[in-house]
Amino acid sequence: MFLKNKSSVFLITAVASLGGLLFGYDTAVISGAVGALENHFITALEDNPAEAVASIFQFKIILSICIFAIAILFGSFMLKLFKNRFSYAIVIGFLLLGAGIYYFQFLTLPGILTENLKNSILGFMVSSALVGCIMGASMGDNIANSIGRRNGLIISAFLFILSACGSAYPEAMNIFFGDKLTSFILYRILGGMGVGLASMLAPLYIAEMAPANIRGKLVSWNQFAIVTGMLVVYFVNYFIVKGQTEEWINTVGWRNMFFSETIPAAVFFLFLLLVPKTPRFQVMKGNKDKAMEVLTRLNGPEKATNILKEIAASFNHKKEPWLFYGWAVVIIGLLLSIFQQFVGINVVLYYAPQIFKGMGMETDASMLLTIVVGAINMLFTVLAIFTVDKFGRKKLMIIGSVVMAISMIGLGTVLYNESSGLPALILMLLYIAAFAMSWGPVTWVLLSEIFPNKIKGVMAFAVAVQWLANLMVSWTFPMMNNNVRLTEMFNHGFSYWIYGGMAILSGIFIWKFVPETKGRTLEEMETLWKPETEV
Structure with a gap:
């Protein structure tokens, strides 16, 4: 570990902020590849009707699973708001209505690559990571409280690496029993889950590690890291395509864009192995000695005891229903x-x-x-x-x-x-x-x-x-x-x-x-x- 003096909190913040940087990097990396993805995955289907039918069928299945998963997640949120049977019936009714509209307006359509369907597939390819973001953000609280903030970030770093490799080479890394379009979308969803986790856990980790007098400033830099990640990937995409032909970009260039994420993701993963778990999580799990050790190194022995008492007392605060x-x-x-x-x-x-x-x-x-x-x-x-x-x-x-x-x-x-x-x-x-x-x-x-x-x-x-x-x-x-x-x-x-x-x-x-x-x-x-x- 590099927890040797007070300046170490800035190093810890920098490591956690890599989660924000990868948040921005992963969500923006696709910007330079949209045209190539349309050419490689969608336009190619126009010359192969049999493959198009299979791809459309798999796309419908993926979309159905995603909508079902999102409905369950939001249904659980809604049930936390409502507390009576009539309200439960309203939630279920809306879910059934949405499912019915979705079935008759989309699933029953023939497997023909129409203009609207091509645009829908392209839009979902670009935004599919956001499905994972919804899932990751929804699971973030449970992961943070079960295995910890740092370990949750380690999982997100692994998902970033896996998604970068799978998105770049969906054919070679296809383990999903579908075609390359299915493989690409699912790897992007996995990357989105990493983004969703990082979007919640990175600022939480910084907030719980930072001394109170500089907490606001350090947490705010996570947002700066997000937009920095976007800017970095714009530079990366530019230098990948600079001077190259459209043919090269459509066959090789877009793969390099996605694979480039493995570098910052691997750095993030390795550095996370060097930083400690947060004192709040340690207290939550009954490890007050380890919490005291981290607090002492970050705040000094005089403040550490009082901070530890405040952390322990905070768990006694009563939570109220969401509509309190x-x-x-x-x-x-x-x-x-x-x-x-x-x-x-x-x-x-x-x-x-x-x-x-x-x-x-x-x-x-x-x-x-x-x-x-x-x-x-x-x-x-x-x-x-x-x-x-x-x-x-x-x-x-x-x-x-x-x-x-x-x-x-x-x-x-x-x-x-x-x-x-x-x-x-x-x-x-x-x-x-x-x-x-x-x-x-x-x-x-x-x-x-x-x-x-x-x-x-x-x-x-x-x-x-x-x-x-x-x-x-x-x-x-x-x-x-x-x-x-x-x-x-x-x-x-x-x-x-x-x-x-x-x-x-x-x-x-x-x-x-x-x-x-x-x-x-x-x-x-x-x-x-x-x-x-x-x-």
């Missing part, structure tokens, strides 16, 4: 997560090269501009970290919503008028800057603050909803953007108008319903939301 403070705080938390995704940010992050190509740019130029997107995202995220406590949460969020709405509606109008080029690029970058200064990091700040300690478990529900909203937006974008009829009518501007409208709604929502949490302690949040029994 009524519906308002729960709905606000869920809508924060939904609007963060419905404004369309991950469409830009996942499909940026394809968007720039749609503006008439060559492959090298589109990849280079993707690096600019990542740099602006990182720069303005850092600005948000240093200004959120000065300007307040609501002000930043409302300003961000206004600028995003102007940018997205403007971008859709520019594309509709077939006059893209520089105006479209400026609007795209303005949108990224606005999101990075507001809804990107500040949503996480609000989610960590608005839920009183007695119902902190609702945050896991909100995070899972956020991943689900991400999946919906990322999956549906190709269906809207590549649809022939919509393209003829709106010339790719339609989807951006949708996201602009969502940005307007998000601003109204913040203005009308979300309280300002700047300067409030977590204890004060208890008084902001009146318990249901007192209403």
Whole structure:
């Protein structure tokens, strides 16, 4: 171990933040490979009808399993909210209704590779990791409390490595008894599970290891690590494709993009073996001596005893039902997560090269501009970290919503008028800057603050909803953007108008319903939301 002095906490933070970096790396690596994946997995099926029928059948099975798994996860969350039989019946009724609509609108369709089905497969390939994110985030709390925060991160690192290798070579590593499309999707889901675990466990590990006086600063760097991971992979993708032919990119280049993740993932895995389990987990498992040892090395012997007593006392706090403070705080938390995704940010992050190509740019130029997107995202995220406590949460969020709405509606109008080029690029970058200064990091700040300690478990529900909203937006974008009829009518501007409208709604929502949490302690949040029994 390298726990020798107080500076070791920064090394521990750096190691845990690699989980955030891989979070960003894994979710953004696919951005440079979208065109190649469409060519390798989908376009190739057009010349082989028999293989297309088999692939469509397997795709339906995978999608059915994913929807069933997500329904079970969200059903369990919903049952934590409802406490009577009538409410259980409502939840089950909605699940059955959704299953019926899904069956008749999708599963019964013939195995023909139609335009809409091709776009659906492409969208799900790009967003399939998000299914794993939902699962990983939902399991994070149980894993953290059973095997520990550090060991959970070790599992996530292993999943990153496995997913990187399997996504790069789905044919050679196909252990799923399906075709290469099935293999690729399932390996991306495994990687998503690693992302979901890391998204919850990395900041939790840092928070429990950091001394109180620098905890906020150290935890905030996890968000910085996420956008740094995105920027790093944009550079990696650019240098992989630079000067290469489209044929090489479609056969070899995309594989190198995914396989490149094995390097940071392996580093993450090895360094995690050197860091300790958190004192809070050690106390939870009855290992107070080991907890005391870590606390002493991080905080000094004088503070360690008091901190250990506080940790032990914290387990005596009573948890309350999720609706203890009524519906308002729960709905606000869920809508924060939904609007963060419905404004369309991950469409830009996942499909940026394809968007720039749609503006008439060559492959090298589109990849280079993707690096600019990542740099602006990182720069303005850092600005948000240093200004959120000065300007307040609501002000930043409302300003961000206004600028995003102007940018997205403007971008859709520019594309509709077939006059893209520089105006479209400026609007795209303005949108990224606005999101990075507001809804990107500040949503996480609000989610960590608005839920009183007695119902902190609702945050896991909100995070899972956020991943689900991400999946919906990322999956549906190709269906809207590549649809022939919509393209003829709106010339790719339609989807951006949708996201602009969502940005307007998000601003109204913040203005009308979300309280300002700047300067409030977590204890004060208890008084902001009146318990249901007192209403």
